[in-house]
Amino acid sequence: MTQKTIAKRETGELRDRRPLYARLPACLYMLLCVLVALFPILWVIMSSFKTNAQILSSAISLPTGISFEGYRMALEVSPILRYFFNSVVIALISTFLNVFIVSMAAYVFARTRFRGKGLLFSVLAMSMVIPMTALMQPVYQVITSLGLSDSLPGLILVYMALNMPLTLLIMRATFAGVPQSLEEAAYIDGASFLYTYLRVMLPVAKGGLASAAVLAFLNAWNEFTFALVLTRSAAVRTLPLSLSYFTSQFSFNYTALFAAITMAVLPSILVFALFQEQVSQSLVIGAVKG
Amino acid sequence: MRRRNAGWIALFLLPTVALFLVIYALPLVITLFTSLYDYRLFPNRMDFVGLQNYINLFTKDSQFHRALANNLIWIVIHTTVHIALGAILALILYKKPRGWKAVRVIYMIPSIISNAAVAMIFANIYNPSYGVLNSFLRGVGLPALQRNWLYDPATSFISVTLIWTLFSGYNTTLILSQALSLDDGVLEAAKVDGANRLQQDFFIVLPLVKPMIATTMIMAATYMLQMFDLIYLTTRGGPGVSTTNLPLMLYKTAMTENNYGYANTIGVVIILLGVFFMTLINRLLKTRED
Numbered sequence: 001m002t003q004k005t006i007a008k009r010e011t012g013e014l015r016d017r018r019p020l021y022a023r024l025p026a027c028l029y030m031l032l033c034v035l036v037a038l039f040p041i042l043w044v045i046m047s048s049f050k051t052n053a054q055i056l057s058s059a060i061s062l063p064t065g066i067s068f069e070g071y072r073m074a075l076e077v078s079p080i081l082r083y084f085f086n087s088v089v090i091a092l093i094s095t096f097l098n099v100f101i102v103s104m105a106a107y108v109f110a111r112t113r114f115r116g117k118g119l120l121f122s123v124l125a126m127s128m129v130i131p132m133t134a135l136m137q138p139v140y141q142v143i144t145s146l147g148l149s150d151s152l153p154g155l156i157l158v159y160m161a162l163n164m165p166l167t168l169l170i171m172r173a174t175f176a177g178v179p180q181s182l183e184e185a186a187y188i189d190g191a192s193f194l195y196t197y198l199r200v201m202l203p204v205a206k207g208g209l210a211s212a213a214v215l216a217f218l219n220a221w222n223e224f225t226f227a228l229v230l231t232r233s234a235a236v237r238t239l240p241l242s243l244s245y246f247t248s249q250f251s252f253n254y255t256a257l258f259a260a261i262t263m264a265v266l267p268s269i270l271v272f273a274l275f276q277e278q279v280s281q282s283l284v285i286g287a288v289k290g
Numbered sequence: 291m292r293r294r295n296a297g298w299i300a301l302f303l304l305p306t307v308a309l310f311l312v313i314y315a316l317p318l319v320i321t322l323f324t325s326l327y328d329y330r331l332f333p334n335r336m337d338f339v340g341l342q343n344y345i346n347l348f349t350k351d352s353q354f355h356r357a358l359a360n361n362l363i364w365i366v367i368h369t370t371v372h373i374a375l376g377a378i379l380a381l382i383l384y385k386k387p388r389g390w391k392a393v394r395v396i397y398m399i400p401s402i403i404s405n406a407a408v409a410m411i412f413a414n415i416y417n418p419s420y421g422v423l424n425s426f427l428r429g430v431g432l433p434a435l436q437r438n439w440l441y442d443p444a445t446s447f448i449s450v451t452l453i454w455t456l457f458s459g460y461n462t463t464l465i466l467s468q469a470l471s472l473d474d475g476v477l478e479a480a481k482v483d484g485a486n487r488l489q490q491d492f493f494i495v496l497p498l499v500k501p502m503i504a505t506t507m508i509m510a511a512t513y514m515l516q517m518f519d520l521i522y523l524t525t526r527g528g529p530g531v532s533t534t535n536l537p538l539m540l541y542k543t544a545m546t547e548n549n550y551g552y553a554n555t556i557g558v559v560i561i562l563l564g565v566f567f568m569t570l571i572n573r574l575l576k577t578r579e580d
Contacts, residue, residue, distance in 0.1 A: 018487070022487075023387070026382045029378060029382060030379070030382060030387070030389070030390075030393045033393060033396075033397045033462075034393055034396050034397065036397075036456050036457070037396050037397045037398075037400050037457065037459065038396060038399070040400070040408075040412070041399065041400075043411075043422055044414065055420050056420050058425060059421060059422040059424075059425030059426075060422055060426060060429060101305035101306055101309070102306050104302040104305070104306070105302060105303050105305070105306035105307070107302065108299050108302045108303055112295065112299055114296070114299055120303070120307075123310075124307070126318075127310060127314045129561075129564060129568060130314060130318060130561055131512060131516045131560055131561060131564045132516075133516040133537045133540070133560065134321065134516075134537075134540070134556075134560035134561050135314070135318060135321055135557060136544060136545075136553075136557070137320075137544035137545075137550050137553050137557070138316070138318075138320035138324075138554070139317045140544075140545075141317075141320065142312060142316055142317055142320075157309075157312075157313065158313060160309060160313075161309050161310070161312075161314060164306065164309060164310065164314075168306070193295045194298060197302075221404070222404035222405060224404065224405060224406045224518070224522075225537070228522070229541070229545060239404070239406075240405070240406035240407070240519075241406070243404075243409075243410050243523070244406065244523055246410060247410075254420060257414070258414070261407060261410050261411060261414075264406075264407050264410075265403045265404075265407045268402055268407075269399055269402065269403060272395075272399065272402045273395070276395050276398070279402070280463050280467070283460065283463055283464065284463065284464055284467045287464050287506070287509065288502075
């Protein structure tokens with residue numbers, strides 16, 4: 001215990017050695033931020049273990065026992081696992097395809113010369129300043145005329161595009177940072193363009209690929225607006241969209257409603273807790289490059 | 291580069307360019323073009339009206355005035371109060387007080403889970419019968435303050451605003467990453483010069499993280515310009531038009547009224563506002579090196 005504390009102090013570099021009263025405002029602010037962030041979620045999780053009557057009589061009382069009845073009812077009323085699966089499929093496929101195709105373009109922009117490159121990049125970069133929400137209606141029109149409305153491929157296509165600007169910027173910067181000599185060595189060895197890209201450039205661009213993929217996945221996983229606009233049937237409903245039906249589906253069964261919300265948010269929180277270093281780093285890279 | 295690579299270059303660019311053309315360029319052209327038309331489904335028509343949609347929007351449509359005003363107010367709050375809340379925490383955490391890593395991770399949680407889930411959680415918190423807010427007010431002996439927070443015209447705007455203003459973990463993460471990368475020597479020098487904590491934070495650290503603050507402000511502005519899900523899932527823009535904004539009005543005009551030309555005129559306004567805010571913030575904080 002003492003050893004652990006000492007180690008922590010050494011690595012943590014506790015620079016603030018002022019008396020407690022001077023540090024108090026900062027401590028309070030930190031505490032407040034933690035409460036603001038945790039309270040809503042904890043309240044929902046707590047309520048999912050209470051009965052309807054308990055929820056109605058007092059919102060802030062603790063549950064009297066741990067009952068998973070709410071979860072059973074929630075899964076019975078709403079096919080949450082199905083929506084979860086849809087979200088996983090859409091987010092994974094759109095992320096993979098986005099990173100796959102946009103990296104190729106980013107490599108060409110970072111490492112080759114051809115006529116009109118600057119112009120083409122500026123045109124593609126327009127996608128960064130166009131808020132896609134503003135294009136809601138024509139995107140719906142285009143997806144419908146492609147025969148992809150109310151389908152998983154339709155959403156995948158839109159999510160690929162939604163993440164295009166960010167992936168393009170991250171990957172272009174990543175490839176631009178790879179030493180020129182690596183590529184030249186490959187060419188001298190007689191490697192083809194494709195081989196150089198796949199076997200020399202992509203492996204050293206892993207960090208950028210991971211960051212782009214994390215961001216693309218998060219965006220697709222959480223997206224709501226286009227899921228609402230482009231789909232109708234329950235068969236292709238995503239998890240975020242399914243949440244909008246919870247209130248009516250669970251009309252007066254609050255226990256099940258809270259259980260359903262809990263099931264919808266817990267996976268994200270668990271995954272974030274596991275990969276928070278990677279996620280935070282990706283967000284920083286995305287903000288700096290984008 | 292090498293002539294024989296021309297084919298590869300084209301092949302590498304093709305998928306991304308195609309994606310751009312279908313999901314960005316074509317919808318953008320449709321948006322700009324149809325904003326000059328009286329284009330709707332019922333009755334099905336497409337008549338050229340010149341700038342009439344824009345004239346109607348700005349001179350006759352009180353719903354648009356309200357949506358635009360709300361949108362602008364929200365952008366101002368989001369680029370100031372919201373960013374400040376996150377920046378203050380970053381200025382506390384960069385000194386690495388005990389538990390700083392945990393606080394950073396916990397404060398990020400609401401930013402990681404989907405907006406749809408956040409909206410559902412707050413719809414329940416604000417619920418007049420079993421919501422925790424009213425329950426709390428009853429508990430502390432202030433039952434007179436109880437309200438239907440989201441549907442009472444007096445409180446709907448502020449209630450919706452709070453849903454996104456308090457959760458600034460994303461900004462904390464970004465600003466903190468830059469503050470942590472600062473050279474310790476700068477702070478040591480400041481200490482020698484006799485600057486106290488507050489002076490250090492405000493006159494030395496804050497100016498050094500200004501580029502990242504500018505980035506977060508631009509992201510906050512574009513985010514709020516496109517805000518849809520958190521409003522749609524809580525108040526649908528109501529009661530009346532008290533919490534409506536441009537994306538919500540666009541959605542309603544396009545998807546329920548099928549008045550496409552008019553909806554896309556709102557889309558053009560959103561795009562122009564996006565460009566405007568990006569330029570404005572960049573000018574004001576002229577610090578982005580790139």
